[in-house]
Amino acid sequence: MEEVPTFIAPPPLRIGSVQLNGNVLLAPIAGYCDVSFRLVARSCGGVALACTDLLCPEGVLRENKRSMELAATCPEDSPLCMQLYGSDPGRLCEAAKWAADHGADIIDINMGCPVDKITKRDGGSALLCNIPGTLEMARRVVQAVRGIPVTAKLRLGWDDHRLVAPFLANRLEQVGIAAVTVHGRTTEMRFHGTVRLDGIAAVVAAVENIPIIGNGDIRTPQDAKEMITATGCAGVMIGRAALAAPWIFRNVQTYLQTGQVPPAPSIEEKCRYMRDHFYNMIRFRNQRVAILEFRKRVSWYAKHMNPCRVLRDAMRVIDSVEDFESAISNFLQWRAQWDSEHPQYCETQQAEESETLAA
Numbered sequence: 001m002e003e004v005p006t007f008i009a010p011p012p013l014r015i016g017s018v019q020l021n022g023n024v025l026l027a028p029i030a031g032y033c034d035v036s037f038r039l040v041a042r043s044c045g046g047v048a049l050a051c052t053d054l055l056c057p058e059g060v061l062r063e064n065k066r067s068m069e070l071a072a073t074c075p076e077d078s079p080l081c082m083q084l085y086g087s088d089p090g091r092l093c094e095a096a097k098w099a100a101d102h103g104a105d106i107i108d109i110n111m112g113c114p115v116d117k118i119t120k121r122d123g124g125s126a127l128l129c130n131i132p133g134t135l136e137m138a139r140r141v142v143q144a145v146r147g148i149p150v151t152a153k154l155r156l157g158w159d160d161h162r163l164v165a166p167f168l169a170n171r172l173e174q175v176g177i178a179a180v181t182v183h184g185r186t187t188e189m190r191f192h193g194t195v196r197l198d199g200i201a202a203v204v205a206a207v208e209n210i211p212i213i214g215n216g217d218i219r220t221p222q223d224a225k226e227m228i229t230a231t232g233c234a235g236v237m238i239g240r241a242a243l244a245a246p247w248i249f250r251n252v253q254t255y256l257q258t259g260q261v262p263p264a265p266s267i268e269e270k271c272r273y274m275r276d277h278f279y280n281m282i283r284f285r286n287q288r289v290a291i292l293e294f295r296k297r298v299s300w301y302a303k304h305m306n307p308c309r310v311l312r313d314a315m316r317v318i319d320s321v322e323d324f325e326s327a328i329s330n331f332l333q334w335r336a337q338w339d340s341e342h343p344q345y346c347e348t349q350q351a352e353e354s355e356t357l358a359a
């Protein structure tokens with residue numbers, strides 16, 4: 001009989017001088033993973049490291065309002081990586097020093113963003129097309145913030161004819177980059193197609209010592225385990241799935257270590273995460289932003305709260321903190337009644353959710 005190899009969880013990640021307490025990272029998602037959301041994900045457990053949205057060097061150096069909102073953090077938001085983009089080594093070095101002075105434990109250089117606005121200015125994944133320039137810039141940033149680890153987040157390459165990630169990661173290690181995250185798609189793929197685990201594996205094989213963090217399409221603890229098994233990556237980064245289930249990090253980390261997935265949070269707990277998120281937004285931005293944002297954000301949370309039309313409909317038209325509170329309490333009341341009338345559904349749904357997360 002063929003023996004099934006036992007899975008051994010990788011040791012907690014170490015990025016340069018920074019020892020993390022796990023292997024699961026929250027991805028930067030511009031417009032979504034700000035400090036308000038990061039704190040919620042951290043409170044659920046299992047987030048070894050979280051990252052700001054990509055920050056514009058000019059914006060942080062001028063300390064303009066938008067950049068300061070994006071770079072906002074607080075002591076509980078730790079350990080924190082701040083991500084910068086750009087192609088001007090001098091400005092990037094200055095911005096990296098700024099980040100180091102304003103709460104960054106790690107600095108990441110964005111080499112994967114496919115958005116025209118960024119690539120047309122030679123930043124993001126356009127850096128994959130100019131390897132000598134990119135290496136020189138990375139070398140200078142590492143020198144500029146000595147002691148603070150500098151990492152890079154890349155895609156596999158611009159397109160299938162230019163799969164530069166293995167070569168680039170190898171050279172980035174030589175200039176002092178402390179870890180590389182690879183989203184297993186090319187720039188041309190944007191977010192289409194499926195993530196290529198063999199592409200991530202090629203990057204793992206190309207470096208000597210630095211950890212490679214795999215990224216793309218992880219929706220369940222099993223996806224994470226599969227990525228680690230198939231690629232040999234030292235950790236995983238999760239983005240979109242976390243917006244609907246900020247507790248996914250705890251589930252993935254526990255599953256990697258024990259093979260067990262913790263029970264899904266109750267509806268009350270999920271509502272508590274939403275409330276925390278909403279009040280964090282008021283704390284770090286203001287009431288108006290929190291209200292406008294939650295009219296949209298509710299659809300992410302709703303993905304794991306069905307049936308919840310009552311909540312979605314009410315939340316889409318909130319206009320005050322009181323409306324927000326009533327939307328939640330009316331939903332919880334309605335839902336308690338509904339659950340008592342459908343005990344079978346409730347159990348099946350809980351079981352299905354645990355299974356989806358475990359499958």
Ligand SMILES: Cc1cc2nc3c(=O)[nH]c(=O)nc-3n(C[C@H](O)[C@H](O)[C@H](O)COP(=O)(O)O)c2cc1C
Binds near residue numbers: 031
């Ligand atoms: C709306 C959106 C915004 C993103 N913003 C950033 C960003 O600011 N910096 C970055 O490195 N990646 C960014 N990404 C890419 C994610 O970090 C991640 O690499 C990608 O979503 C794949 O991971 P996932 O399947 O777990 O979401 C963004 C992705 C999306 C969908």
